Amino acid sequence: MTVNGDMIIGRRTVRGNAGTASAFNPATRANLEPAFGLAHPEQLQEACLLAEQAFDAYRNVPLEGRARFLEAIAQQILDIGPLLIERASAESGLPAARLEGERMRTVNQLRLFAKVVRDGYFLEATIDSPLPQRTPPRADLRLRKIPLGPVAVFGASNFPLAFSVAGGDTASALAAGCPVVVKAHSAHLGTSELVGKAVQKAAIECDMPEGVFSMLIGEGRSIGQALVDHPAIKAVGFTGSRQGGISLMQTAAARKEPIPVYAEMSSINPVFVLPGALAEKGAALGAGFVDSLTLGVGQFCTNPGLVIGLAGEALDAFRTAAATALQGKGAGTMLTAGIHKAYTDAIERRTGVAGLELVARGTAEGQGHAAQAALYQCDAATYLATPALEEEIFGPASVLISCRDEAEIVAVARHLEGQLTATVHATGADHGIAAALLPTLERKAGRILFNGWPTGVEVSHAMVHGGPFPATSDSRSTSVGATAIERFLRPVCYQDVPADLLPEALRDGNPLGLARVVDGTLTTAS
Amino acid sequence: MTVNGDMIIGRRTVRGNAGTASAFNPATRANLEPAFGLAHPEQLQEACLLAEQAFDAYRNVPLEGRARFLEAIAQQILDIGPLLIERASAESGLPAARLEGERMRTVNQLRLFAKVVRDGYFLEATIDSPLPQRTPPRADLRLRKIPLGPVAVFGASNFPLAFSVAGGDTASALAAGCPVVVKAHSAHLGTSELVGKAVQKAAIECDMPEGVFSMLIGEGRSIGQALVDHPAIKAVGFTGSRQGGISLMQTAAARKEPIPVYAEMSSINPVFVLPGALAEKGAALGAGFVDSLTLGVGQFCTNPGLVIGLAGEALDAFRTAAATALQGKGAGTMLTAGIHKAYTDAIERRTGVAGLELVARGTAEGQGHAAQAALYQCDAATYLATPALEEEIFGPASVLISCRDEAEIVAVARHLEGQLTATVHATGADHGIAAALLPTLERKAGRILFNGWPTGVEVSHAMVHGGPFPATSDSRSTSVGATAIERFLRPVCYQDVPADLLPEALRDGNPLGLARVVDGTLTTAS
Known part of the structure; x- marks a missing residue:
């Protein structure tokens, strides 16, 4: 397989004919060969119509066929071999080892959804038997979930494999029975082409209807918005900035037929280090925190951008250890020039914030668009009074908040906006305050974790991202x-x-061997 | 229990202090005593803050307590006795027998949700065991659904009991663990007060936290919009007009924190009478159709506003039978002056539509705001070319569409907007065309029914409305x-x-005896 600068429209590999764009190496600040063609609106139209035409055929592929298609995609991605890692590394500045891990995660994710499809729980099959003798008689009623229709997926810059062309949104939409039209992320166009071709090969190999998958290249503001606005598209998956996500939400809401948008946008992922944990292992937690903060140059959605603790010696020890660890962290290359500029601008804005103290910075070395890590500190009163401190800084920057008492810790928790994660470090002695915090954390976050770090998102049944x-x-x-998968389904x-x-x-005899709710009771009986 | 013109704010019964409104008898066109006080914005604020304060306590009430609360509401509604039926009948023009049936449906709905709460399937409890030996190790991951927060519920005019103060939205939100603030519908203020007091009594009797339920009176454009805009409100349930629903969607989307709106709005509920069924029982179907069309003076969300058949003698027989039946239907009193005016205006607009023929009208007698039923006919080409014919007419009016061939039947189906229901009348001989229609109907409608009429919505496990x-x-x-219930939940x-x-x-040993997905397999094991 080679990178040719092409898009995928159904079974064809085509060149965008509305201008060109280049991939870019953020470490060397050099453009990468070859140039990519950008999608013309007619090419977008073609991809969307193919998806629409493929929908009924694809959703009626038996579950086993759909599962095999997902597994074939996984295998085709592996079969690309080292080229995929090399290209992704050149385009993202991420090291090969991290990308190899991400490739395995992507492959396992596709395989998990193959299992999800085979299990069929997502169909939520439900049967109410008729009651002809009742007044009035009850009809025979049977419910299953069906897919929404073609889904637009936006690749994310920070996970060029796991949250991109064949990432979680695509895998779950295909698993649901929805054709997918991907808008490739401009930060990894070559990686996108390679993975797009892998999906295309799998679709052909498994004899899927043409149009089950297409991939377009273009600007978010033009091709991205036009994709969300296209009548054939019935849902949107997006991971990226708050501004980008809100813009897609507005476009989707303003359509003649509004559609759901699943935008994963911004989160500062607060970490509560409770007194017992601080006393027992404050210094070790400080070092562990910095490892999580600087992982992937802080470019994780679940990056810990806020640490909350009780002021005192133990928090000082945490801070000292964190400062020392941070000062030893070299500046890493960020994914794109734009992300790097946004990071340095945000750091500059922090300088002027009253009551905010700089605790430490990472080393300034590093090549290309390198980000120097930063840790700040303020007291809870300052945090509560300073809306600017709630903004996510995408990158290795965090704020340590010192609280006078437990009530202030709870006040900070209550003040938070919605989050992907909330972390608690606690020993047995902290369970009282942890129990008091939990109801607030449940209302603020999708995942609550104890005695760990929020970076690292397992792909499994019980995960919530x-x-x-x-x-x-x-x-x-x-x-x-x-x-x-539930995002892309509706009941009939x-x-x-x-x-x-x-x-x-839904047939009598349960030919698919599903778990079904029959007359109100969950059963796998036939 | 008496009707005093009051609202419910938590455990208090209070009088709105921002003006007054009267209930109205649409049959006699007379105001009903007493006058009702309208909510002042401060009273709305009070109700929302109480709901917010009640949320954590209410969602942590054990499932059995929550189920008993729902059952207590059902009992309190029954305990109001004949007064409820008398008042609802006076306010809606609906006959006592219909309202008695609706009361039983409302009571059974509350009891069904009590079962749903006890079963606990809605929690979607899921556990992934830790894998400490894996590289990297997998943490212990457990998922459950929690309620979204306080829910705003808008009573609907056409079901003063089943889709109102203690109707499906309120029952499912309370079952999910969400406090509810109802905006009472101005068309049945007295009925709303009686039912609101029943809910309040049940909440006190079951020792629920104050604020789990409140009910406000006021204009949709002021109090209704302010309710949806209140930061404490996290979701909205609404049944009503397309215009009203879209307006709430816009308000919810424009909030600082957008929230989900579940608005059930408009549907013309197409009925496909296929050739075999027409040949076998065209005349009987024509009469059955008119019974469904005129049920409740056509004021059902699932009222059949469109009938599609193959042109020919059998369809003529259907039409003749329908015309005869319709001419025998007396005009019934509509729910409100506004609905009656909208109906007569819509009928007037139909007069000028080119290619549309009036088949028959019901008799013009009837008291008060009485609606004279109407049946029109046109060919498929006219229908496809006339957007005005797609608009729902709320009331006993329908259009019969004659198609030249099966392809035109499918073309009409493809042309439809989204629907609550799609009905097919078919014999065994029709299964070929029915199979060809089904994929389109699945994409257009939430419920597909054969050989029946769409009016009549069962409250059960497999229903989709x-x-x-x-x-x-x-x-x-x-x-x-x-x-x-799933509308008001999110995973953590x-x-x-x-x-x-x-x-x-989520505890080890499964103390609640739930069905849980453990390491990918559904089980009730402990």
Whole structure:
């Protein structure tokens, strides 16, 4: 496989004919070959119509066929070999080892959704038997979930594999039975082309209807918005900035037929270090915190941008250890010039904030668009009075908040906006205050974790990578984990539908062996 | 219990102090005593803050307590006795027998949600066991759903009991663990007060936290919009007009924190009478159709506003039978002066539509705001070319569309907007065309029914009362049936949370005896 600068429209590999763009190496600040063609609106139209035409055929592929398609995508991605890692590394500045891990995560994610499809829990098959003797009689009622329709997926810059062309949004939408049209992220165009071709090969190999997958290249403000506005598109998956997400939400809400947008946007991921934990291991926590903060140059959605603790010697020890660790962290290359500029601008704005003290900075070395880490400190009163401190800084910067008492810790928690995660470090002695914090944290975050760090998002059944606005546009769902499939489904009830016209999932005898709610009781019986 | 003109704010019964409004008898066109006080913005603020304060306490009431509260509401509604039926009949023009049936439906709905709460399927409890030996190790991950927060519910005019103060939205929100603030519908203020007091009595009797339920009176454009805009409110349930629903969607989307709106709005509920069914029982179907069309003076969300058949003798027989039946239907009193005026205006507009023929009208007698039923006919080409014919007429009016061939039947189906229901009348001989229609109907409607009429919505596990826009604002859910509870929930993941801090639903040993997905497999094991 080679990188040619192409897009994917159904079974064809085509060159965008509305101008060109180049991929860029943020470490060397050099453009990468070849140039990519940008999608013309007619090419977008073509991709969307193909998706629309593929929808009924694709959603009616038996579950086993859909599962095999997902597994074939995983295999095709592996089959690209070292080229994928090399290209992704050149385009993102991320090291090979991290990208190899991310590739395995992407592959496992596709395989997890193959299992989700085979299990069929997502169909939520439900049957109410008829009651002909009742007054009035009850009809035969059967419910299953069906896919929404073609889904627009926006690749994210910070995970060029796991949250991009064949990442969680695409995997869960395809698993649900929705065709996907990807808008490739301009920060990794070559990586996107390689993965896009892998999906295309898998679709052809598995004889999927043409249009089940397409991938376009273009500006978010033009092609991205036009994609969300296209009548064939019935839902949107996005991971990126708050501004970008809100803009897509507005476009989707203003359509003649509004559609759901699943935008994972911004989160500062507060970490509460409770007194017992601080006393027992304050210094070790300080060092561990800095490792999490600087992981991937702080470019994780779950990067810990806020640490809250009780003022005192133990918090001082935490701070000293964090400062020392941070000063030893070299500046890492950020993903794009724009992200780097936004980071340095945000750091500059912090300089002028009254009551905010700079604790430490990382070393300034590093090549290309390198980000120097930064740790600040202020007291809770300053934090509560300074809205600017609530803004996410995308990168390795965090604020340590010292509280006078437990009530102030709870006050800071209550003041938070919606978050992807909330972390608590606690020993047994802290369970009282932890219990008092928990109801607030549940209301603020999609994932609550104890004695760990928020970076690192498992792809499994119980994961939630979501949370109240502005962490996401829709707190009712997750973009990572098995239940991400629920975002792309809607229920349909079949009333007195003749047996031969019923979907297999709802037939008598339970031919698919599903877990179904029959007359109010969950059962796998036939 | 008496009607005093009051609102409910937590445990207090208070009089709105921002003006007054009167209930109205649409049959006699006379105001009803007493006058009602309208909510002052400060009273709205009070109700919302109480709901916010009640939220954590209410959502942590054990499931059994929550279920008993729902059952107590049901009993308190029954205990109001004949006064409730008398008042509802006076305010709505609906006959006592219909309202008695609706009361039983409302009571059964509350009891169904009590079962839903006890079963606990809605918690979607999920556990992934830790894998400490894996590289990297997997944490202990546990997911459950929690309620969104206080919910604003708008009473609907057409079901003063089942879709109003203690109707499906309120029952499912309370079942989910959300406090509820109702905006009473101005068309049945006295009924609302009686039912509101029943809920309040049940809350006090069951020792629920104050603020779990409040009910305000006021204009939709002022108090209704202010309610949706209040920061304490986290979701909205609404049944009413397209215009009203879209207006609430816009308010909710423009909030600092956008919130979900579940608006059930407009649907013309197409009925496809296929050739075999027409040939076998065209005349009987014509009469059955008119019964469904005129039920409740056509004021059902699922009223059949469109009938599609193959032109020919059998369709003529259907039409003749329908015309005869319709001419025998007396004009019934509509719910409000506004609805009656909208109906007569819409009928007037139909007069000028080119290609549209009037088939028959009901008799013009009837008292008060009486609606004379109307049946029109046109060919498919006219229908496809006339957007005005897609608009819902709320009331007993319908259009019969004659198609030249099966392809035109499918073309009409494809042309439809989103619907609550799609009905097919078919014999075995029709299964070919029915199978060809089904994929389109699935994409257009929330419920597909065979050989029946769409009016009559069962409250059960497999019911879907929802559908793509503009039938509802959110096709991913239903407003009737057990799964309506899902609208008011969001997932939270607990990672490595110490055993004593875990919610009971997620504890080892499965103390609540729930169905849980453990390491990817659904089980009720402990």
